[in-house]
Amino acid sequence: MSRSRQPRRQATLASIAAELRISRTTVSNAYNRPDQLSTELRERVFEVAKRRGYAGPDPMARSLRTRKAGAVGVLLTEALSYSFRDPAAMSFLSGLSEACEAAGQGLLLIPAGPGLTDAEAAQVVHRSSVDGFVVYSVPPEDPYLAAVLERHLPIVACDQPRGIGAAPVVGIDDRRPMRDLATHLIELGHCEFGIVCMRLGRERHDGVVDLSVLEDAGFHVQHERIRGVRDAMRDAGLDDSALTVVERFTHTSGDGQSAAAQIMSVNPRITALMCTTDVLALGALAWADRAGLDVPGHLSITGFDGVDEALREGLTTVSQPQKDKGRRAGELLLASPAHSGIPEIETLDTQLVFGKTSGPVESTGWYAE
Known part of the structure; x- marks a missing residue:
């Protein structure tokens, strides 16, 4: 007897329901709402489905039906x-x-x-x-x-x-904790500040930031953290227009290292280097170690975020509940x-973490080679 060359019809939720003489809703519940039917009935549904090659309700069809992507x-x-x-x-x-x-x-x-x-x-x-x-x-x-x-x-x-x-x-309030951290450094005797920050806009820029364009920065978080430092400097009677800011378009420890080297060559009088993220600060610490600088004797370095690695390294930072x-x-x-x-x-709370990377000014006027 010759076999039919007709392709086998694809099993559907309706065909499974017809074979078992149950509703399509019951078959659907076996997959999506198992608490709605007995274990025995579920097993019967799965047995027939497996034999007929039915994998279950189509999630795309379900999303079209419910208008929910899940x-x-x-x-x-x-x-x-x-x-x-x-x-x-x-x-x-x-x-x-x-x-x-x-x-x-x-x-x-x-x-x-x-x-x-x-x-x-x-x-x-x-x-x-x-x-x-x-x-x-x-x-x-x-x-x-x-x-x-x-x-x-x-x-x-x-x-x-x-x-x-x-x-x-x-x-979070990005401005206030950065201001408080800068105030802490000022109380330790620092008056020459530098900031290493993440990118301030969509256009690529790696280098010293013109403070006059900061008001146009599109990245609110970075902008607010810089403002916090400037607030503290003004409150202490320091000239915030003398602040040196270096920006990096990408955000890695390597960027922190290169930015620290650049900012200290631009202004070697800096004794407090404030980084707007812990990743950049960890890079700055690595650069200072290679340069033979004592932290915090020659240079205090701070971060922002409170990530695990920074806390393990004893970084002075702002911890936020990410x-x-x-x-x-x-x-x-x-x-x-x-x-x-x-x-x-x-607005979630933040916490200042005073680690071993900030301290009183002990030495000034070092010059990067």
Whole structure:
């Protein structure tokens, strides 16, 4: 007897239900709501499904049906690889993933790194299958952010930007703890300050920053930390216009090393080098060690973030709750909207950590070779 050459019909939820003489909803519940049917019935469903090559309900079809993607999009300012090597970003994502896991949601990383045109950035965002966005430290003029706003989905901003409609914001007061840290250094006798910071705008710049253009900086966090130092200098009667600031477009320990070398060659009188992140400060410490400088005898070095490696090294820094920040951003996004139309701003606490890298001025006037 010849075999039929007709292709075997693909098993569907309906065909499984027909064979078992149960409803399609019952078959679906076996996969999605197992508590709704007995163990015996579930096993019968899976047995027939396995025999007929049925893998379960199509998640894409389900998302079309429910209009829910089951995932949260995270818009980052950097390339994707940055998220896995920057300790502060990793801690933030850890907290956010915990909130998503508790709500049964997935996480989709959308790196908003430089290099794409506005149209390419919009394409990346528009094809992302998500139910809402957590915007992590993105400048207000970023083309990815513009594309996110076009989606008209729920948004929570972390750190920056602020004031995007009614979107809640989770962050810290970046200015006050930096001012307090600078005041501490002034009380130790320091009056010559230098700052090493992350990039202040979308255009690449690696070098000394013209203080007159700081008001135009698009990155709120970095700008506020610099302002904090200038506040402390003015309060102490110091000339804040004499402050030396060096910017790095990328954010690695190597950038901290090269920036420390540059800033000390520009102004060798600096006795307090304040870095706007711990990653940059750890790089500055490595440079000082190679240069034979005593820290803090010749040079006090401080950071910001309170990452584990910095705390192990005894860095004087500002500790911020990065993991709590991520968790709270996720909770706000996944919670029911308040419909108040007023953005909610949650400011988390920070803590000054006085380590072994800051101390009284003991030696001045060293000159970099």
